[in-house]
Amino acid sequence: MSKPARFLLIFLAVDALALGVYFLAKGAGPGKGADPAGDYAWVTMDAYYRPASELEEYIMTVSDEQGLLPLEFKNYGQNAAILKRFRGSKMVGAGKPVLEMTFPRLEDWAIVDLWIKGGEGRELRRTVLYILTDNAWKPGDSGRLAD
Numbered sequence: 119m120s121k122p123a124r125f126l127l128i129f130l131a132v133d134a135l136a137l138g139v140y141f142l143a144k145g146a147g148p149g150k151g152a153d154p155a156g157d158y159a160w161v162t163m164d165a166y167y168r169p170a171s172e173l174e175e176y177i178m179t180v181s182d183e184q185g186l187l188p189l190e191f192k193n194y195g196q197n198a199a200i201l202k203r204f205r206g207s208k209m210v211g212a213g214k215p216v217l218e219m220t221f222p223r224l225e226d227w228a229i230v231d232l233w234i235k236g237g238e239g240r241e242l243r244r245t246v247l248y249i250l251t252d253n254a255w256k257p258g259d260s261g262r263l264a265d
Contacts, residue, residue: 154199154200158192158234161187161190162188162190163190188235189232189235191230191231192230193230194230194231196226201213201229203264204245204259204263204264205264206247206259206261221249230231244258244261
């Protein structure tokens with residue numbers, strides 16, 4: 119085999135090895151395919167639940183007034199990856215700057231998945247964007263998380 123052909127063969131083998139290592143590493147790490155919502159567990163909120171934050175206290179008070187307890191929830195907090203996946207009536211796949219423009223007096227925000235199991239086998243699952251304005255929590259938008 120001639121010297122240029124041998125050089126070309128070695129070059130192609132090294133390139134193939136480098137591409138293989140690259141794609142292996144890309145597939146093994148947290149990438150676009152990783153589910154950011156998978157890191158959070160469902161928590162049951164009933165009459166005996168002790169809220170861990172003001173937001174959870176607000177959700178518990180409103181749910182109790184409407185007779186929706188017990189319910190299950192996932193509190194994602196200010197997770198920007200979850201905010202990008204949020205599809206609501208006002209916001210679709212927005213980032214934090216869009217959130218701040220939509221709600222001008224925004225002090226804090228959080229995304230919460232609610233799973234309400236009502237009577238007669240009915241279930242309601244909704245993702246709610248809660249906002250803190252004027253030192254009070256309220257629902258800012260309601261929708262779901264995109265797959």
